[in-house]
Amino acid sequence: IDFGYKQVPKQEKVKRVAEVFHSVADKYDVMNDLMSFGIHRIWKKITIEYSSVRKGQKVLDLAGGTGDLTAKFSQLVGDDGLVVLADINESMLKVGRDKLRDKGLIKNIEYVQANAEELPFADNYFDCITISFGLRNVTDKEKALRSMWRVLKPGGRLLILEFSKPQYQILNKAYDLYSFTMLPLMGKIVANDSESYRYLAESIRMHPDQNTLKKMMEDAGFVDVKYHNMTGGIVALHTGFKF
Template sequence: MSDDKTTHFGYQKVPEKEKADRVRAVFDSVASRYDLMNDLMSMGIHRLWKRRAIELAGVRRGQRVLDLAAGTGDLAEQFSRIVGDSGAVIMSDINQAMLAQGRTRLVDAGIVGNLDYVLINAEKIPFADDSFDCVTIGFGLRNVTHKQFALDEMFRVLRPGGRALVLEFSHPTVKPLAKAYDVYSFSVLPTLGRFVAGDADSYRYLAESIRMHPDQETLRSMMEQAGLERCEYFNLTGGIVAIHRGYKL
């Protein structure tokens, strides 16, 4: 019966077993232009969103951090600098092309020694219970087939006192902004994708996947369902992006 289950891939309904491969194909296509497109799409604001996420993560020297869906490693790079030689950072992604792109970028930046690279499906994290002081997933949860499974796994591998952080596109809280954002998402983004990355469809999927992602309150409830406590969220840029944080107490 499970083979008949479907899930969303953007606005399409597809068999659950196909979604991971479809998402992988999207990021295989855009990996080489991913950083450039992030800067163009957000006009550089994504750097401020990630800086705020780093602050809210509260990572300290000597701690262990797991960065899921790490992409090209913007968060992992900063965590590596913070935890120092006595700490450790696992930079992970389900997509080999993205992970390779990130590894090349970080090695070129001189980030070595306390940073390891692991191919990971966030729904099945291959680490023991209570392994990390902080687990993050940045702009990746919306691509996960079973989001609750991923949140459950994040909780499981956190140490008591540890923090889970979800940085993700969310739902604008101001109606005029929401309308302008829709126009931008469905007109400008695919056009940018076509001219810069040679791929309009992947950026159309990006816009659709954001609309299908749970809203702020729903995601907070899902984190609580996973066992996380003191869950809260911080809207950025009018709710276009939100950072959710919860603790394993």
């Protein structure tokens, strides 16, 4: 089975992404820790540092899923700020909302079911937008980037944390092997769902590399676009501004 983003028609991809995240929602956090050996926490911590979010600001955690970034932003923006956790998938949103409420984070967070391609927010609204491990699941990435640009305030910052292209051939090979054998196996053992994790491996391989994504952000209108490789380029953090 191969349902990377080029092989299937648009509606088919939308349906499969929905099925994958409905299926993995309950086990998402534990699988994240297992699959990345906990390193995703460091990637997210670095993303928070690059965001420069301050008290009183409005932040959109897009494709926010189970809300790891939202939790951190909620503390940073304080009672006068706002964090919107937006995700297309109601199962992921529900797991995220329950988790954040259990942590006592309620005051400054809103939950919105939304498609990144058509964000239901006013123009120039957010000081900062993050999309962490979400963009590769979006069908029309160009449209989503334009939508993010629209709702960002002038001077606002977009941060895209996503799998990217490993910078060393040996790392690339090892990583390919790991993702196409270990990920589905772990998915099978922990979540009884190897297909969803095979999708994950395929979507990672299909995702645009560092320079392609940089160019896509520039085409959508972002300026001063830069990327920072992490863990040898397995993951990259792209940052850009709305002028």
